[in-house]
Amino acid sequence: MSTPFLSIRDLRVHFGTEDGVVKAVDGLSFDLEKGRTLGIVGESGSGKSVTNLAVLGLHDPRNTKLDGEILLDGKELITASEREMEQLRGNKMSMIFQDALASLSPYHTIGAQIGETYRKHTGASKRVARARAIEMLRRVGIPQPDMRVDDYPHQFSGGMRQRAMIAMALVCDPELLIADEPTTALDVTVQAQIMDLLKDLQQEFGTAIIFITHDLGVIADIADDVLVMYGGRCVEKGTKQEVLRTPEHPYTLGLLGSMPSLDGPVDVPLSPIPGAPPSLLNPPSGCRFHPRCTFAEKVPGDLCSTEQPALKLTDGRGSACHLTPEQKRELFADYATARTN
Template sequence: MTSTDSQPFLSIKDLKVHFSTEDGTVKAVDGLSFDLARGKTLGIVGESGSGKSVTNLTILGLHNPDSTKVEGSIELDGEELNGASEKTLEKLRGNKMAMIFQDALASLSPYHTIGTQIGEVYRKHTGASKAEARARAIEMLKRVGIPQPDSRVDNYPHEFSGGMRQRAMIAMALVCDPKLLIADEPTTALDVTVQAQIMDLLKDLQQEFGTSIIFITHDLGVIADIADDVLVMYGGRCVERGPKAEVLRAPQHPYTWGLLGSMPSLEGPVDVPLTPIPGSPPSLLNPPSGCRFHPRCAFADKVEGGKCAKERPSLEIMDGRGNACHLTDDQRREFLSHAVAGKAH
């Protein structure tokens, strides 16, 4: 079964990912839903421990089935992945869906050349010969901007710079022209100039291949550059979702306000102080009741009856826009200007 253009290429519905540990059950993802259209980019943003990476590792089936319980639906191009066999997932990984990991040096094998590692993926999914795989590796290295690809194909990962290793990872991910690319903070360890080059490369390759991209980051500045839509995660749940321009210019959830308030702005007054979000992300072994952000929220006491601590706010999506917060629309309009003053992007 293949989806039509009007249907989402990737559809996640009520996804729950729980890990069994000696200390109890970790509710890493707890009821997450979103869609991703063909050729579009979804930016998933949130602090460490919010469930971003777990969500996307689960899409690829990269979890330990002995200690992980996965509920909900993961539908890729009309095919259900939750409950699919390992053989089915192996055919899809690297071929129809691929992932760029955060630390390229840790993800690449130090014992094999860059060309061998890229070629191995190509051979596995196409049955190509070693010569054909080498030629394809050279082609991909050239496509991602590696200079002298004919000779650099025989280099080992430690002989590449950080930016070149990340480009090699992108080449490996794209060698079989996957239709879904998951990028897990691929620019975090790179300097600003190389970050910009990698972002431009991803956008160019997306136009060339028509790839759908999930871009995971904690940096809203990166999201502003690459994403079409934004999903904000906190404590294993989605707290806000919508088109990039709307989320960044008129955020609706206090957590998103906090993320924007902690970022410097080139457009606002230079004397606006950065405001960190107080406290720490919640333990997912024993998460707070109600809204998981309420212990850190400066506006929880504005909601009558202690509702934030008692009742989980629902996430209602209208025209692709929604937030999970008990504040009224009037309260949000009143508090927004104070929460992210001078931080609009």
């Protein structure tokens, strides 16, 4: 079996605050191969973005404690120096942030910002870097790139700024691309264009992509594999088809139930998940989802509230839930029937 390009084992990211320790990520493991897209989905505060900031080494070491293992192409990142991480960021791994306008400098042209990234990692001249910036803007679909390269971010539309961010992220041909909800602020037409662009560029470069989102519709479009996070932990993993068609965790089922169905009756009401996400300062004991779980009462005794369920995987597929496979088939089938009848 080949070694995964990115391998994370028992990752824990804890922040020290005046109120106590925030367990933002609390024992997360997954692998990612080159050329595949992993969709990480969950509500705000589930640990999605914190996980990937840890991969990039963009946490504050003064109040952040990292434990576990992050291996990128065999190199351990948690113990890497800041100098080593600077060499990796933008070169071997890169990130597209959610808000392109906030991420781009308003005082420098688009071309200068893309070119600076290229120069930092390759030592290229300004002339060569400018030519590379024009090439990347053309590749991401910016019209008249030789002219727009000298524009400032405020002269680009939202969709064009996002394309420019993608051009900057890919200018050094990184092998790992992390996209943190890059289409959230865009209309659906531009969103679809950005998704198609990422898929085309992945096919061209063979990049491994982590796509962070709260939108399962986006996951259905772009991901190969899905990791569902809740309260800083992984509650379900599998291929896109497995997770979206046959969910194994009540939280995943709840996420699907809160989305409109395109192939079911139009008058079926949405079923929002009751309650609120847990406090990561003082998370619930046992299964962190049990205070909001519709099915917790089906488990004998107080198991859901007292014992943390293990993430049981078979060939990369599984969930962390105390319900038996037989209970899931019966209860989840009834839920799906109620949604479609």
